[in-house]
Amino acid sequence: MDLLTALSRQSCASFTDVEAGTVRVSVFLSRRERPGGLLTRRISTGLRTIKSWGLNVGSGRILCRRVRPQDWAESWRRHFKPLEIGGALLIKPSWSRRKAKRNQAAVVLDPGLSFGTGQHPTTAFCLEELVRFRPRGVRRSAPFLDIGTGSGILAIAAAKLGFSPVGAFDFDVEAVRNAKANAIGNGVGRQVRFFRGDVMKLKRSIAHATYRIICANLTADLLLNARDRIVQLMKSDGILVLAGILKQEFPLVRKKFEAARLQLARSQTAGEWQSGTFVRKSRFVTIK
Secondary structure: OHHHHHOOOOOOOEEEEOOOOOOEOOOOOOOOOOOHHHHHHHHHHHHHHHHHOOOOOOOOOOOOOEEEEEEEEHHHHHOOOEEOOOOEEEOOOOOOOOOOOOOOOOEEEOOOOOOOOOOOOHHHHHHEEEHHHOOOOOOOOEEEEOOOOOOHHHHHHHHOOOOOOOEEEEEHHHHHHHHHHHHHHHHOOOEEEEEEEEEOOOOOOHHOOOOEEEEEEEOHHHHHHHHHHHOEEEEEEEEEEEEEEEHHHHHHHHHHHHHOOEEEEEEEOOOEEEEEEEEHHHHHHOOO
């Protein structure tokens, strides 16, 4: 995926067929690319290089297909519907006339290249946990960190729900730019600090901060490799929400994070995905 992203300079999509054991990575290009063209030749060369390193690239088959022009905006309108989370949060596209209920925070977000509209079960789980643990009563400070922010949906929702301060970062510079624009459009541009960052190389300015709630909607390999860096960011009474994990990978993720003195408090499975909320063992309670 990184190879195709780097060569095409576009955001790519990856689809894993667990049963077939195959992975398909695709990208949409506005310019025409023919089989045997410059881009396909570069991809082929890159795959051979990766293979020479001893890594499995599968069949390495490259396909170019012309996509018939259509009204993509109208297509999104048919599939992206308003979403209510626990009665306290409404996620909706800009074209929806749905109004937020009394005491219900609303996030207006149109689908874009960055991941995150709330429709995916992993994002929905994170939103549910934000609503569950939103600041109430006398609680004045509830720092929140969004690791792998994508469209910025979690950070924006957190700011709307009263979390403060709110930090969010992503490795993709385009995602960060898009997330900032989405936050400004939702009136919380000054309440969320977005920045480009690598979870494996956290900036010093964030490495010494701690957070009440952390959401990390990442792939299992990133979560495992960055476990210690993520856990050190939790307050003593902190809550860690992990998502973006395939169901068959979740047991290993759980084992590794529990080895860091965390305990699974709540888990949810939806299709091929499984997400979980972790707390420190010293304050473990079952979250229903």
